[in-house]
Amino acid sequence: MTKYFSKDCLYYFRRVMTNPIDSFYEIRYRDYGSVPIALICVAIFGLTFTINRIFAHFVVNDVNPLTVNGLTEMRVVFLMFFLFCVGNWSITCLMNGEGRLKDIMTVVGYSLVPLIVILIPVTLISHVIAAGEEVFYYFAIAIGIGWSAILVLLGIMTVHNYSLAKTLITLFLTFVSMFILIFIALLMYSLINQLYVFLYSVYTELVFRF
């Protein structure tokens, strides 16, 4: 436990946000950072994302707060996280990437920190702005998203020891593989469902006969 949640791991966020390339290098080659903390980051991101969707003021919020379910949001966030990590891992495995699945998950999880940090204050800000002043709100969010995106890009680049061009190509392929994963999952679901229906009908047939 202490290995995963040591003080070093917690203080590591600051280093990730300020010195991303160095710290991602250390994640890969010196085993800094940890997957459980990355997962907690994702969970907190899901939470702040939900909070933003529910509590952002209606001047900037197009979502009906009554239709937002925190658990569903959390599930979707985690699903996208795992899809991205697995997709990226399966592509980079084939393209001489040096990163392990553990590294990818850690990097992506830690990269979400700027977004987490920005979403709560932005939600508060939304309550003191009027129409015409939304620029402040959207600009702050854009900063958060941009920062996180750059961190993910640098992280993937560093842990796999890629060039920028190759990183961009693998990111594109990652999205393709995410679609393939979803497709296969749906296919599996429908096949297993059919198998289940078939076996169940055989069972009912037997039950009625004997």
Place this chain on the structure above:
Amino acid sequence: MRKLLYFSVIMLLVFSMTVPVAAVVVPYESYNYDYWEDMVFTPAPYIPARNISGATVGAGSFSRPNDLAIGPNGRVYVADTGNNRIVILNPEMTETVGIIETFDNDGTLDRFNEPFGLTVSPENLLYIADTMNERIVVLKDRDDDLSDDDFNMELVKIVRDPQSEMFDSNFAFVPMKLTVDFAGRIYVVPRGSVEGIMVFDPNGDFTGYVGTINVQISPWQIFWRSISTRAQLDRGFLIIPTEFTGVDIDPDGFVYATNIDPVGEKAVRRLNPTGEDVIRTGENQNLGGDLVNDDMGLYGGPSVIVDVVYRERGIYSLLDSKRGRIFTYDHEGNLLYIFGGRGSQVGTFRQPVAIEYLGGCIAVLDATYNEIITFDVTLYGSLINEAVGLRYDGDESQAVEKWHEVLVLNGNLELANVGIGKAYLTAGDNVNAMKYLELGKNRTFYSIAYQRYRNEILKENMPYIFTGIVVIIAALVVFMYMRKGKEKGDS
């Protein structure tokens, strides 16, 4: 606990007594759309009153009637298309006061051939779109006495064969629906015309088209057309603007014209005398009837608006023949209420073709049932009508009382909250204005209220804010001095 029990019993009694409409089972859904464009069910604004067929008024069955009109004396005129006649009913629609089948045309007895539309001018002239004869017949009651029941119709004029270099050689003038303004100008919706509404001057000469609808091409269509071959383009369908379906006119001479909008965004236009569209749209920029139309099949797709009636004080209603709905808008383009439906119960339609408004009651003509179906206003509907009317007249403070009563019947109505909020805003009560405008989900006016409120607070607390800033700066300066002194002392 006991208090709660008493309270709920009392509330139950109160509500069961004040809302009689809740007990009436109407054969259709009444709803409106909220800020998120979700359907929200509302109390019924109108309930079915009567079904009037040709037999019940003693005129013999109607056959495919296609238009209704109300005369200045309240009489109801029905264009009984299939029977080639015009039937005139008394204002209560209980009996026939006259049937026009023939008229005297310069000494010869002339007849109609499938009249599809008609209208009555304020001078009590009867304009009939004699569709299959390709002409417009204008008649008037010879003795000019509006109260008697003998209909001695005299021909005033016949409008036919319009002449203009705009028409191509195989042009045919087939008038479908028409309306006439106070100056006697005739606005005609011709069949199969994409140019717009034809305008005739009081002498019956064609003066031009108004309200031409622009073609809308999607980027997708442009893409497909760019990669299609000449042969494919020749075989494909033409992209042409939609036709107008119905017209009405308000007392100021503005023409309301409906068209079938394939994307369901704008199905009605309000044309000023020069032909410009001056209609106002609400917050969601939509005037196309139903917003949600994901259903597939016969009942899916955007509403098919076939007729419009200008009611009073800026309120107008649209008739949808696809789902049989009646959409009512105010002069600002806000949807007030939606009701009506297709079906076979009393108060539902099969093929609604025309809508009219007479003395607080809505009448819809159905061309398959051959009946006029009337609707009576409920408390809910009348409160909304009055509140909107009061706002139209500029009497906001009185409208607020009505809106509060509406909120008792339907707490979800954003329109009522916005109405109250705007009144508070005018009165200068920013806090209450913010509360109601937020409930009504009106970003623009909420922001105005909020900015005023914020400025007020800033103005009141300006001394404290500035004092605070000065104190903080002074503290920082002192702190830095002390630190400098300390560093010096250390070294």
